[in-house]
Amino acid sequence: MPVTNDEFRAALPLFPSGVTVVTTRDEEDRFHGITVSAFCSLSLDPPRVLICVEKTTGSHLALEWSRAFVVNMLSADQQESSERFASQIEDKFDTVRFDAGIDGIPVLLGCLATLECRITTAYDGGDHSIFVGEVEKANVHDGDPLLYFRGDYRSISE
Numbered sequence: 001m002p003v004t005n006d007e008f009r010a011a012l013p014l015f016p017s018g019v020t021v022v023t024t025r026d027e028e029d030r031f032h033g034i035t036v037s038a039f040c041s042l043s044l045d046p047p048r049v050l051i052c053v054e055k056t057t058g059s060h061l062a063l064e065w066s067r068a069f070v071v072n073m074l075s076a077d078q079q080e081s082s083e084r085f086a087s088q089i090e091d092k093f094d095t096v097r098f099d100a101g102i103d104g105i106p107v108l109l110g111c112l113a114t115l116e117c118r119i120t121t122a123y124d125g126g127d128h129s130i131f132v133g134e135v136e137k138a139n140v141h142d143g144d145p146l147l148y149f150r151g152d153y154r155s156i157s158e
């Protein structure tokens with residue numbers, strides 16, 4: 001017998017995670033960014049990661065078109081960026097500072113690390129798709145991560 005919806009939704013927030021913003025662009029050259037905690041390292045050789053993105057989001061369509069994305073791992077002081085990219089505001093990049101990365105896709109400034117990826121495969125995962133990306137470039141910086149646990153933002157020192 002499958003798990004009930006309530007049981008499933010009660011269990012998932014008990015897995016603590018970091019927070020990323022996945023950026024990409026669409027065929028009209030508009031930037032997309034989505035807050036994603038469903039990020040995971042997948043393979044060291046070749047270097048691959050995966051992200052899970054809900055099919056109804058604007059970013060999903062853009063990812064299918066661009067076949068590339070940047071994973072921006074947020075620092076402890078970037079909660080506002082997480083909230084911004086989880087919202088439906090018109091121009092999410094309005095007040096955000098970034099450089100151009102792979103295929104001109106935004107690489108956010110102030111992150112703990114960024115991974116520039118080319119999509120190799122997309123899998124059906126139910127109401128989400130699993131995008132596998134081969135990492136072409138990685139940048140790392142000092143700092144502490146932004147964490148998410150029990151539906152709330154946390155810091156590593158808590």
Ligand SMILES: Cc1cc2nc3c(=O)[nH]c(=O)nc-3n(C[C@H](O)[C@H](O)[C@H](O)COP(=O)(O)O)c2cc1C
Pocket residue numbers: 019032033034035036037038039052053054056057058059060082085086087088128148
């Ligand atoms: C902490 C946090 C983690 C999230 N993780 C994911 C995720 O892993 N995958 C996903 O599809 N949506 C995730 N979301 C929801 C999206 O960020 C949200 O639906 C966003 O508005 C989609 O933007 P878009 O429609 O402009 O692409 C998360 C939201 C928050 C606050």
